Amino acid sequence: MLVQVLLQLAVVVTLLTLAGIAVIVGRYRLRDTRREWASRLRAATPITVVLVVVLLGNGVARQVVPDLSWMFGWNLTWAIYDIEGQFILWLQSFETPALTAFFSFVYIYGYVFLLIFPVIAYFALSNTRPLGELLTAYTLNYVLGLALYTLVIAYGPRNMMPELVEALMYDTYPRYQHLTRQVNRNTNVFPSLHTSLAATVGILAYQTRAVYPRWAIVAVPLAISVAISTMYLGIHWAIDVVAGIVLAYVCVELAGILVGRWSVTERFDIGNPLSRLR
Amino acid sequence: MTDEKTASPGRPRSRRAVLAGTAGLTVATSGCVRQVRTVVNRDAVDQLSVTIVTLPADGDREGIRLAREVAAVLEAVGVDVSVDMRSNEEFLRAILINHEFDLYVGRHPGGTDPDLLYEALHSVYAEESGWQNPFGYANLQLDDLLEAQRRADGEEREAVVAELLEELAREQPFVPICVPEEHRFVRTDRFDGWGEAHPATRLGYLELEAGDDVDRLRTAHTDARISENLNPLTAEYRDHEPFLELVYDSLATERDGEIEPWLAEDWTYDDGTLWVRLREDCRFHDDEPLDADDVEFSYRLLQDTELEGGESPSPPPRYRGLAAAVEGIDVDGELDLEFELDAGEAVAERVLTVPILPEHVWADRAAPATVRGVSVAQGATEAVTVDNVPPVGSGPFRFGSRTEREHVTLERFDDHFTRREGVDLPEASVEELRIQIDPRSTSAIELVNTDGADITSAILETYVLDDLEPAPETAPLESPSWTFYHLGFNTRRAPFANARFRRAVAGLLDKDWLVEDVFHGYAAPTATPVTEEWTPEELAWNGEDPATPFFGSDGELDVNAAREAFEDAGFSYDDGALRVRR
Numbered sequence: 001m002l003v004q005v006l007l008q009l010a011v012v013v014t015l016l017t018l019a020g021i022a023v024i025v026g027r028y029r030l031r032d033t034r035r036e037w038a039s040r041l042r043a044a045t046p047i048t049v050v051l052v053v054v055l056l057g058n059g060v061a062r063q064v065v066p067d068l069s070w071m072f073g074w075n076l077t078w079a080i081y082d083i084e085g086q087f088i089l090w091l092q093s094f095e096t097p098a099l100t101a102f103f104s105f106v107y108i109y110g111y112v113f114l115l116i117f118p119v120i121a122y123f124a125l126s127n128t129r130p131l132g133e134l135l136t137a138y139t140l141n142y143v144l145g146l147a148l149y150t151l152v153i154a155y156g157p158r159n160m161m162p163e164l165v166e167a168l169m170y171d172t173y174p175r176y177q178h179l180t181r182q183v184n185r186n187t188n189v190f191p192s193l194h195t196s197l198a199a200t201v202g203i204l205a206y207q208t209r210a211v212y213p214r215w216a217i218v219a220v221p222l223a224i225s226v227a228i229s230t231m232y233l234g235i236h237w238a239i240d241v242v243a244g245i246v247l248a249y250v251c252v253e254l255a256g257i258l259v260g261r262w263s264v265t266e267r268f269d270i271g272n273p274l275s276r277l278r
Numbered sequence: 279m280t281d282e283k284t285a286s287p288g289r290p291r292s293r294r295a296v297l298a299g300t301a302g303l304t305v306a307t308s309g310c311v312r313q314v315r316t317v318v319n320r321d322a323v324d325q326l327s328v329t330i331v332t333l334p335a336d337g338d339r340e341g342i343r344l345a346r347e348v349a350a351v352l353e354a355v356g357v358d359v360s361v362d363m364r365s366n367e368e369f370l371r372a373i374l375i376n377h378e379f380d381l382y383v384g385r386h387p388g389g390t391d392p393d394l395l396y397e398a399l400h401s402v403y404a405e406e407s408g409w410q411n412p413f414g415y416a417n418l419q420l421d422d423l424l425e426a427q428r429r430a431d432g433e434e435r436e437a438v439v440a441e442l443l444e445e446l447a448r449e450q451p452f453v454p455i456c457v458p459e460e461h462r463f464v465r466t467d468r469f470d471g472w473g474e475a476h477p478a479t480r481l482g483y484l485e486l487e488a489g490d491d492v493d494r495l496r497t498a499h500t501d502a503r504i505s506e507n508l509n510p511l512t513a514e515y516r517d518h519e520p521f522l523e524l525v526y527d528s529l530a531t532e533r534d535g536e537i538e539p540w541l542a543e544d545w546t547y548d549d550g551t552l553w554v555r556l557r558e559d560c561r562f563h564d565d566e567p568l569d570a571d572d573v574e575f576s577y578r579l580l581q582d583t584e585l586e587g588g589e590s591p592s593p594p595p596r597y598r599g600l601a602a603a604v605e606g607i608d609v610d611g612e613l614d615l616e617f618e619l620d621a622g623e624a625v626a627e628r629v630l631t632v633p634i635l636p637e638h639v640w641a642d643r644a645a646p647a648t649v650r651g652v653s654v655a656q657g658a659t660e661a662v663t664v665d666n667v668p669p670v671g672s673g674p675f676r677f678g679s680r681t682e683r684e685h686v687t688l689e690r691f692d693d694h695f696t697r698r699e700g701v702d703l704p705e706a707s708v709e710e711l712r713i714q715i716d717p718r719s720t721s722a723i724e725l726v727n728t729d730g731a732d733i734t735s736a737i738l739e740t741y742v743l744d745d746l747e748p749a750p751e752t753a754p755l756e757s758p759s760w761t762f763y764h765l766g767f768n769t770r771r772a773p774f775a776n777a778r779f780r781r782a783v784a785g786l787l788d789k790d791w792l793v794e795d796v797f798h799g800y801a802a803p804t805a806t807p808v809t810e811e812w813t814p815e816e817l818a819w820n821g822e823d824p825a826t827p828f829f830g831s832d833g834e835l836d837v838n839a840a841r842e843a844f845e846d847a848g849f850s851y852d853d854g855a856l857r858v859r860r
Contacts, residue, residue, distance in 0.1 A: 158335060159334035160335070160342065163796075186334065
């Protein structure tokens with residue numbers, strides 16, 4: 001069943017990405033990319049390697065984190081519920097089948113598209129700085145997110161209020177459980193990594209709006225929808241989402257500093273990178 | 279710093295300050311100071327603040343809902359409440375091993391025989407870790423009744439049990455809430471015989487008849503713990519599942535509440551002595567022979583996992599009550615054993631249902647567990663902490679492989695005695711049993727529907743039951759239920775040591791309404807923790823709770839009546855908050 005779900009995900013995200021390339025990236029950038037891909041790839045290789053290592057390490061660490069958390073972590077579920085328990089209920093009072101379908105789609109497909117597409121879009125730019133920042137920010141998200149997961153044990157709203165916060169997606173589309181189970185443990189809700197990664201893409205899309213105005217128009221609302229979907233679907237508390245946005249901001253800022261300092265690209269780039277962006 | 283002046287007037291330092299200030303004053307003022315001292319040195323009584331430990335919805339959907347309902351009624355009567363959700367293992371570790379709770383809500387494994395209460399409530403177990411008396415409850419009168427029912431048989435036993443249950447209903451060491459129905463979902467096109475025996479027991483799987491060309495039984499199991507730990511003695515990882523019973527044989531097996539021979543060919547009981555004869559030529563899965571010494575060893579280990587190597591015995595957290603009935607075992611050759619028991623025939627037979635463990639594997643596990651650099655709690659022997667993978671038993675299935683949180687696969691053990699000519703017992707009809715972990719009832723049902731599994735082996739959550747759609751190849755399967763939901767008190771902590779307080783709390787629960795609201799009607803409210811056939815008429819459910827009637831109706835708590843009940847029990851209110859000395 002997992003294979004089927006993954007295949008479906010791959011097909012949908014590929015179609016979305018192809019459409020995005022046609023509408024957002026455009027023919028001329030593709031043409032340039034075909035000419036310059038080797039040098040751009042070289043520039044992006046170091047951070048890509050770091051990201052891949054972090055992702056692989058993350059996969060292993062996720063197996064251990066719950067055990068560590070139960071030994072050392074703080075259990076914050078009740079504190080969070082006490083502060084904001086009613087908000088998720090209010091949000092879910094708008095439930096309609098159409099909204100559930102929309103947010104489930106956004107949570108699974110929209111999210112993956114949101115993470116993958118900018119990698120391609122920024123790769124299609126002669127300036128490799130946005131790509132470097134994006135990949136660095138992804139890496140930081142995973143590293144910092146994992147540290148917070150270890151320190152904080154928190155169950156999401158669907159685990160606290162199963163009757164009110166219907167775990168809408170998993171019951172309407174049980175097969176998604178197979179997918180998300182591979183990635184998430186149920187005590188890892190603070191912060192919302194879905195939100196932080198989506199917000200990271202959103203913030204960077206806003207920063208690069210001059211180059212990719214259409215992407216900013218797509219990415220920012222999509223990132224907001226991802227954040228709302230995590231709450232609407234009863235997976236995250238509002239506090240997790242706020243923490244996710246803070247994490248995203250921190251990661252983007254740090255990425256900006258780090259890429260400026262250590263970028264391999266910078267050394268070979270002549271002139272103001274921003275001028276080349278435009 | 280004003281805090282120090284007002285909130286902690288009783289500290290020696292401030293007393294000394296007062297004394298120093300008055301040092302030169304006359305005898306007349308010393309009377310005044312004494313009066314101040316009398317006032318100041320009385321401790322303030324604070325609002326009662328409690329934590330309810332329970333499982334999150336992923337672990338027990340009904341449990342967290344019950345816990346929140348309990349929290350709501352306690353808040354209504356002026357208690358400050360928080361709910362502490364823990365994972366399956368951490369929940370059981372908190373209540374059974376560490377006794378780190380005020381209240382908990384959860385499912386008790388229960389049993390078909392009232393002797394389960396001996397283990398659950400006898401006061402000698404109040405200090406032990408495990409399913410033996412997690413409440414820390416101690417009542418000498420109840421102890422006497424618990425012991426008397428053990429020794430009695432027949433009608434005499436029924437009478438003692440009735441008296442015991444009435445005492446229990448009065449004392450409420452825990453509040454039994456309801457008996458949830460057990461529903462599962464099965465495929466009928468590949469196997470016949472669903473429901474011949476209870477699907478939470480080994481016979482439920484051995485009674486199945488495989489169809490032609492079917493050599494694999496697949497279950498969708500919603501609890502991942504079986505893939506993480508296969509130790510029959512580790513309480514935190516064990517639940518209402520039959521799989522370890524398929525790996526480990528016991529001398530006898532239970533069918534519909536009756537005890538039948540299994541690894542023991544036969545037994546006779548006479549006045550506290552039980553002569554048991556084993557089947558010949560039985561072997562463990564590693565081909566070592568199973569003989570009377572292994573049986574004797576198993577009971578010894580179940581009484582003390584350090585095998586008398588420690589300063590005091592370290593009993594395991596499971597099977598404690600049954601093993602305690604054994605006073606001595608004489609091994610008489612390879613196949614014969616003589617049990618000296620402190621039990622009548624009814625309980626004596628139940629003693630034979632514990633798992634038989636291979637001595638050559640477990641003898642080395644009697645040592646205390648070690649984690650470098652950490653001091654390990656007393657009684658935490660290797661035997662109760664090891665994950666026991668691969669398990670070596672003698673049962674009809676042997677361990678094949680596992681991936682944590684994904685699957686456990688068992689293979690048929692072809693040398694098992696059930697496969698012999700002339701042994702008329704149900705045997706494994708498939709070569710492989712695959713337990714597929716699938717975390718939600720809905721996706722487990724989908725697996726059965728799409729021919730990815732033959733049964734949802736864990737109990738289905740009640741909220742999916744209304745939507746179950748039987749097709750020609752699938753069917754719902756309902757089985758008798760003996761587990762029960764309960765509210766457990768930690769009677770080691772005030773005010774839960776006070777039976778009046780516990781009774782007042784019990785009166786806050788509208789069990790009828792909870793059954794409808796939380797369980798969608800798929801449960802029966804109850805006032806006793808035993809099965810219906812053992813419940814005396816006076817304690818049978820008659821539309822309301824015969825022991826602790828609800829203060830209110832239809833789920834609406836009459837807050838004034840409830841608060842009065844607490845006041846009648848000797849507790850006081852201040853500004854709407856229930857004040858309790860702790």
